[in-house]
Amino acid sequence: xxxxxxxxxxxxxxxxxxxxxxxxxxxxxxxxxxxxxxxxxxxxxxxxxxxxxxxxxxxxxxxxxxxxxxxxxxxxxxxxxxxxxxxxxxxxxxxxxxxxxxxxxxxxxxxxxxxxxxxxxxxxxxxxxxxxxxxxxxxxxxxxxxxxxxxxxxxxxxxxxxxxxxxxxxxxxxxxxxxxxxxxxxxxxxxxxxxxxxxxxxxxxxxxxxxxxxxxxxxxxxxxxxxxxxxxxxxxxxxxxxxxxxxxxxxxxxxxxxxxxxxxxxxxxxxxxxxxxxxxxxxxxxxxxxxxxxxxxxxxxxxxxxxxxxxxxxxxxxxxxxxxxxxxxxxxxxxxxxxxxxxxxxxxxxxxxxxxxxxxxxxxxxxxxxxxxxxxxxxxxxxxxxxxxxxxxxxxxxxxxxxxxxxxxxxxxx
Numbered sequence: 262x263x264x265x266x267x268x269x270x271x272x273x274x275x276x277x278x279x280x281x282x283x284x285x286x287x288x289x290x291x292x293x294x295x296x297x298x299x300x301x302x303x304x305x306x307x308x309x310x311x312x313x314x315x316x317x318x319x320x321x322x323x324x325x326x327x328x329x330x331x332x333x334x335x336x337x338x339x340x341x342x343x344x345x346x347x348x349x350x351x352x353x354x355x356x357x358x359x360x361x362x363x364x365x366x367x368x369x370x371x372x373x374x375x376x377x378x379x380x381x382x383x384x385x386x387x388x389x390x391x392x393x394x395x396x397x398x399x400x401x402x403x404x405x406x407x408x409x410x411x412x413x414x415x416x417x418x419x420x421x422x423x424x425x426x427x428x429x430x431x432x433x434x435x436x437x438x439x440x441x442x443x444x445x446x447x448x449x450x451x452x453x454x455x456x457x458x459x460x461x462x463x464x465x466x467x468x469x470x471x472x473x474x475x476x477x478x479x480x481x482x483x484x485x486x487x488x489x490x491x492x493x494x495x496x497x498x499x500x501x502x503x504x505x506x507x508x509x510x511x512x513x514x515x516x517x518x519x520x521x522x523x524x525x526x527x528x529x530x531x532x533x534x535x536x537x538x539x540x541x542x543x544x545x546x547x548x549x550x551x552x553x554x555x556x557x558x559x560x561x562x563x564x565x566x567x568x569x570x571x572x573x574x575x576x577x578x579x580x581x582x583x584x585x586x587x588x589x590x591x592x593x594x595x596x597x598x599x600x601x602x603x604x605x606x607x608x609x610x611x612x613x614x615x616x617x618x619x620x621x622x623x624x625x626x627x628x629x630x631x632x633x634x635x636x637x638x639x640x641x642x643x644x645x646x647x648x649x650x651x652x653x654x655x656x657x658x659x660x661x662x663x664x665x666x667x668x669x670x671x672x673x674x675x
Contacts, residue, residue: 447672
């Protein structure tokens with residue numbers, strides 16, 4: 262593949278390197294994140310809003326380390342784990358990743374079916390159209406073409422900022438509830454874990470690392486990749502916070518609501534913007550993130566399987582040149598679509614997958630920290646004071662995720 266020229270003027274180099282960080286963060290604000298944030302706002306008002314702000318530096322640290330590993334070693338995440346820890350742990354890591362990807366895929370497809378149901382479109386029609394669209398886009402375009410398409414789709418998520426503004430949140434109420442953190446409530450902890458798990462996901466680390474390699478970037482593009490990653494992290498959490506604020510403002514002064522369907526969430530936001538516009542704008546925002554995440558998780562699983570087996574695949578290759586890569590991608594879509602058409606409770610599924618991801622944080626963050634400390638060349642290795650800060654943040658995040666997840670599951674199950 263053609264490698265990007267690093268000797269261009271800074272602004273041209275920035276434009277060339279932009280993409281993977283932004284794409285993975287737009288995918289991070291997917292159907293599961295939308296549903297979890299909406300449920301958080303409807304059930305707990307603004308009491309989980311501070312968490313969305315605290316996640317911004319965490320997201321940047323995680324994805325910047327993934328980018329640093331890719332650009333300094335030229336190897337994907339699964340390849341590095343295999344080289345450092347052996348095939349056994351690499352296989353465990355990829356198996357965990359594929360399970361996380363499949364869970365996320367089912368969530369995205371269910372969200373899109375839910376959007377179709379709002380407008381009277383049968384679920385199977387939505388699934389067939391979705392699979393056809395994505396397979397055509399991926400099979401006929403190289404990485405950069407696919408990247409541009411998913412960025413455009415993902416930017417539709419910005420409509421949630423309009424919904425938040427129109428909901429007219431009360432700043433005094435926000436300030437008061439930011440100091441009210443019911444950490445003794447299992448249902449609060451369950452949603453706290455879900456918010457963490459829908460922000461820091463195993464597939465996001467794998468994707469950004471493989472995407473940077475597929476795009477042909479190297480260590481000379483580290484600075485611009487950091488800008489790309491920081492922009493994406495900020496955008497991701499601003500959109501997520503907007504969804505939570507919109508839901509909290511909509512249900513302010515009313516009993517807490519436990520959503521059961523995407524239609525119920527859409528109807529709640531339709532009350533802010535009017536029935537016709539409300540449904541349309543919500544559908545656009547949810548669909549943008551879900552479409553991006555659908556492409557991202559399928560690519561991530563296909564790339565990771567290729568890395569663990571030693572078969573390097575790229576979107577630059579024709580389907581006949583990399584049949585197993587495209588077959589794995591298509592198989593994920595078809596199996597996910599079949600499961601969704603069978604009927605699922607999307608809201609509960611989305612939140613449960615977020616909690617599962619929170620419980621996987623020790624594995625994800627542990628591998629990432631260890632690799633960043635050992636694999637890059639000396640100038641780009643994680644070290645010094647920043648390593649201490651990252652280690653502390655990762656340890657606190659892991660502890661909070663495990664505690665909130667386990668306590669939330671135990672409390673809600675009881």
